Amino acid sequence: MSQPTVRAGIPAGSPAADAAQPAIAIQHLTKQFGAYRAVDDLTLEIAAGEIFGLLGPNGSGKTTTINMISGLSSPTSGTVTILGLDVRHQSRQVRAILGAVAQETALYEELSAWDNLDFHADLYGIPPREKRARIARTLDLVQLTDRKDSRVSAFSGGMKRRLALGRALLHEPQVIYLDEPTLGVDVQSRRAIWDYILTLKAQGRTVLLTTNYLEEAQELCDRLAIIDHGKLIAIDTPAHLKSTYGGNVVEIETTVPTQALAELRALPGVRTVALDGTRLHIVTDGCGNAVPAIVNVLSREGDLTQILIREPNLDDVFLLLTGKDLRD
Ligand SMILES: Nc1ncnc2c1ncn2[C@@H]1O[C@H](COP(=O)(O)OP(=O)(O)O)[C@@H](O)[C@H]1O
Numbered sequence: 071m072s073q074p075t076v077r078a079g080i081p082a083g084s085p086a087a088d089a090a091q092p093a094i095a096i097q098h099l100t101k102q103f104g105a106y107r108a109v110d111d112l113t114l115e116i117a118a119g120e121i122f123g124l125l126g127p128n129g130s131g132k133t134t135t136i137n138m139i140s141g142l143s144s145p146t147s148g149t150v151t152i153l154g155l156d157v158r159h160q161s162r163q164v165r166a167i168l169g170a171v172a173q174e175t176a177l178y179e180e181l182s183a184w185d186n187l188d189f190h191a192d193l194y195g196i197p198p199r200e201k202r203a204r205i206a207r208t209l210d211l212v213q214l215t216d217r218k219d220s221r222v223s224a225f226s227g228g229m230k231r232r233l234a235l236g237r238a239l240l241h242e243p244q245v246i247y248l249d250e251p252t253l254g255v256d257v258q259s260r261r262a263i264w265d266y267i268l269t270l271k272a273q274g275r276t277v278l279l280t281t282n283y284l285e286e287a288q289e290l291c292d293r294l295a296i297i298d299h300g301k302l303i304a305i306d307t308p309a310h311l312k313s314t315y316g317g318n319v320v321e322i323e324t325t326v327p328t329q330a331l332a333e334l335r336a337l338p339g340v341r342t343v344a345l346d347g348t349r350l351h352i353v354t355d356g357c358g359n360a361v362p363a364i365v366n367v368l369s370r371e372g373d374l375t376q377i378l379i380r381e382p383n384l385d386d387v388f389l390l391l392t393g394k395d396l397r398d
């Protein structure tokens with residue numbers, strides 16, 4: 071039986087992407103490396119048009135998850151569909167609607183920025199009459215027009231990242247995934263990348279990104295999935311996560327004896343107490359009665375040089391849910 075010779079794009083007669091389906095649907099996704107379970111029964115749906123973040127510390131399974139979404143790695147069990155298309159069994163159709171920016175940026179170092187995009191455009195079967203305009207538009211978007219003829223080997227990490235981003239978008243995919251898009255890039259590139267991601271959303275595309283940067287999750291994401299040890303711990307909007315899991319955070323500079331910690335934990339309205347050197351980190355239910363009681367214990371048991379009461383941020387939520395810092 072002869073196969074149609076289509077290198078990219080959708081082969082005739084095959085089911086097309088279905089816009090009524092979730093952009094990405096993950097069902098019971100598991101990945102086992104030998105005895106180690108890197109992704110553990112992950113189920114979640116990402117709606118079309120969302121910027122969705124996978125937030126987790128290093129080693130939590132973000133890249134492994136995203137590699138299964140793109141079809142780069144096959145799941146031990148579970149399924150992934152993109153706009154209704156199964157990534158394993160309909161990989162060619164998926165390739166046409168998915169744009170990928172991997173954690174490791176693989177560009178042709180000896181080619182110019184323009185030629186890198188030109189090469190990719192050919193690979194994806196972009197019609198020659200559209201190619202020039204699309205490459206020019208892409209370079210503009212990622213703010214590399216003035217460097218279009220420079221070899222990539224002369225680029226900074228941030229510039230390479232931006233070029234990789236542009237490349238992933240050249241075939242105008244509906245769904246884009248970005249693995250740690252701003253890891254190790256300079257502030258200027260970070261801003262450019264954030265702007266670019268927001269532009270994609272404004273165009274109605276779906277963006278899935280992984281990050282362990284709090285500000286990034288906060289600034290960009292409509293919804294977040296917090297993962298740890300390959301497991302889904304919480305999924306919600308950033309605002310909801312904060313209001314659900316944190317009341318108020320009380321940070322105190324003190325030299326309190328450790329036996330006082332148990333007393334603090336037992337106070338009404340106190341949710342968690344953690345001591346890091348001389349910095350005491352307490353999450354309360356936010357009702358206001360806990361703080362005077364905390365101060366009372368501390369002024370009796372130790373000294374209190376500074377006290378700060380603030381709203382919880384995503385780091386606090388993360389700490390509360392997993393018992394560890396995002397950057398650990
Ligand atoms: N090919 C592999 N073989 C064995 N273990 C792996 C492999 N890839 C990833 N892992 C392990 O799986 C866990 C999750 O890794 P990864 O998905 O890269 O995490 P993240 O992207 O969140 O930092 C880590 O403990 C990592 O060492």
Ligand SMILES: [Mg+2]
Pocket residue numbers: 132133134173249250
């Ligand atoms: Mg990773």
